[in-house]
Amino acid sequence: MDRRLAALLTEKFGERLLTPVRQRYDESEIRVALANATDTLRTLHDDPALRFEMLIDLCGVDTGEEMQVVYHLSSSTSGDWLRVIVPGLDRTAPRIASATFMWPGAEWMEREAYDMFGIIFEGNRDLRRIYMPDDYRSFPLRKDFYLADDASRSPAAGVRNMERAGTPADATAATVLRKSPGV
Amino acid sequence: MTQQMRPSLDDPRVAIPADSTWYEPAPIPQTERQAEFLTLREGEMFVNMGPQHPSTHGVLRVIIKVNGEKVVDLDPVLGYLHRGVEKLCENADYHQAICYTDPLEYVASLFCEAAPVAAFEKLMDVDVPRRAQYIRVLTMELNRIASHTLFQGWMALDLGGITPILWAFIERDEIVDMLAALTGQKLLYNYYRIGGVNGDLNHEFMSRLGTWMSRAAAQIDSNLALINENEIFVRRTRGLGVLDAKTALKMGVTGPNLRASGVPYDLRRDRPYLVYPELEFDVPTRDEGDSLARYLVRMDEIKQSIRIIDQVLHEMPDGPVMAKLPRLLRPRPGRAFGAVEGPRGVYGTYAISDGTDQPFRMRIHDPSFVHLQLVGPLTKGNLIADTMAVMASLDPVMGGVDK
CATH class of the missing domain: 1.10.645.10 (Cytochrome-c3 Hydrogenase, chain B)
Structure with missing residues (x-):
């Protein structure tokens, strides 16, 4: 655990952090608002004291109430990995700026997040489905997407009207989402 | 019984439209990058590699845009092994x-x-x-x-x-x-x-x-x-x-x-x-x-x-x-x-x-x-x-x- 990094991050970003820097094992975690996401990533990448130049991973998360985009960065100056969480994306129309301006390698990871969650990355030149077929309408990793085994519990409700395959006649209860607002 | 001869693709008199290199209707471009990829210039054509090709180490399809023998661009198509x-x-x-x-x-x-x-x-x-x-x-x-x-x-x-x-x-x-x-x-x-x-x-x-x-x-x-x-x-x-x-x-x-x-x-x-x-x-x-x-x-x-x-x-x-x-x-x-x-x-x-x-x-x-x-x-x-x-x-x- 790199205590120096926590102090440095607090000093650099100050009130831009939504929560204090969290550290556990060899990971540090910060949360920034959607509006500050691009600036934060740029600072993390360019600042000579931070130099988080490697994007290890980019993924989407659906908490059941909101969407999040999570970046894992690695630096040549710190032993810790940094997790940047951008919470608060609207579940009905999640949008965020693309990270491809800095890491062109994020292109496919953003395509994957779009394919699985429907998150629109503005500025990604090639944002289309990557695993699922082009005419597929749902976003499988969303929490309201049920596996075939669970379909009996689902009133077949997708997120958008286009995805609605038709509500079965015997559907009574509303979809019960597994929500985790705490994480 | 007469059988009509199909025109040979090697016949120089046969004009082949550019999109005939697709065995299915050519995809409608959804993004800027895909539109760029699907635009054929003079002398270019698409070659399909895979999904079952020994060199792709699994099931991968690659659409290659070639000019003669040179690769101009390529577009991998994933998802054949996607299991979720x-x-x-x-x-x-x-x-x-x-x-x-x-x-x-x-x-x-x-x-x-x-x-x-x-x-x-x-x-x-x-x-x-x-x-x-x-x-x-x-x-x-x-x-x-x-x-x-x-x-x-x-x-x-x-x-x-x-x-x-x-x-x-x-x-x-x-x-x-x-x-x-x-x-x-x-x-x-x-x-x-x-x-x-x-x-x-x-x-x-x-x-x-x-x-x-x-x-x-x-x-x-x-x-x-x-x-x-x-x-x-x-x-x-x-x-x-x-x-x-x-x-x-x-x-x-x-x-x-x-x-x-x-x-x-x-x-x-x-x-x-x-x-x-x-x-x-x-x-x-x-x-x-x-x-x-x-x-x-x-x-x-x-x-x-x-x-x-x-x-x-x-x-x-x-x-x-x-x-x-x-x-x-x-x-x-x-x-x-x-x-x-x-x-x-x-x-x-x-x-x-x-x-x-x-x-x-x-x-x-x-x-x-x-x-x-x-x-x-x-x-x-x-x-x-x-x-x-x-x-x-x-x-x-x-x-x-x-x-």
Whole structure:
């Protein structure tokens, strides 16, 4: 655990952090608002004291109430990995700026997040489905997407009207989402 | 009975519309990049490679835009092996999730297990017994050697040499049989558990390992002599698909592909896990960044792996191989990222717990997925046949790419 990094991050970003820097094992975690996401990533990448130049991973998360985009960065100056969480994306129309301006390698990871969650990355030149077929309408990793085994519990409700395959006649209860607002 | 002759495609008088190279209606471009790709200029045409092509190392389709024999652009089409592992893991408990990750990279499946196990152990604050840590290092390094020797054979096969893959499989079979004696499985081991490993080392494994170690170095050297100085092999790979360090970092490349570009980044040393800090090994790098360098870095890594195995066997302590844990695991809510340095790069698992016995979200990061993006940029302007050489040197495995 790199205590120096926590102090440095607090000093650099100050009130831009939504929560204090969290550290556990060899990971540090910060949360920034959607509006500050691009600036934060740029600072993390360019600042000579931070130099988080490697994007290890980019993924989407659906908490059941909101969407999040999570970046894992690695630096040549710190032993810790940094997790940047951008919470608060609207579940009905999640949008965020693309990270491809800095890491062109994020292109496919953003395509994957779009394919699985429907998150629109503005500025990604090639944002289309990557695993699922082009005419597929749902976003499988969303929490309201049920596996075939669970379909009996689902009133077949997708997120958008286009995805609605038709509500079965015997559907009574509303979809019960597994929500985790705490994480 | 008269049969109407169909016009021959070789007949110069027959005008073939540009979109006739599609056997289905040409796709409607959805993005800027796809529109650019689908626009054919004078003299260009599309060639379809795959999905079932021996050089794609799995089920991958690549649409190649060619001008004569030169590749202008290409567009990989993924998803043929997509099983939705992440979704399945969200609906399984923590133990079940581990065996779902096994078939991701079927040539190095221990690494695919090691990443989620590392993440879960962080979530649950489990201390792995030292003997189990040593066993993990031992089996992972064996698996790395198996994967790299297979890479060597594949790469030579993609360049037209049949013999090396037969030799490679001799070595790989030895290791796979050895691991089968230990784990009960030849390919998908499902050996690591949260808090340790499933079963201590047994006599058959140790005797096979001892026999193999006594001749491994010599055997691998003779395998290398088979193609390292082969003129055709070297001339077809040297200077091909050059990836410089800056681009590699921007593209998120990790593992041997990054080290072949001169960046000495290895998780085993730079972000140590298990007992790697106590072991002595070098991180081989090359500066050229071409296909040959990517090949040679992997071959150097085999030697380092043998060195690590040798130390592990000398220093392995006695003791339990499993931590004491309850049957039903309910970690506190939290997030953890577990990562290991695999034969292809960083295997990562990002697990979120919401306090139940199932992961709330389990993200699997596979290095092959990132590396496959590079095939396009690296092959532009080369010959079609060199696409396979570049792709083989990046060593993607489609099971991991498609998840």
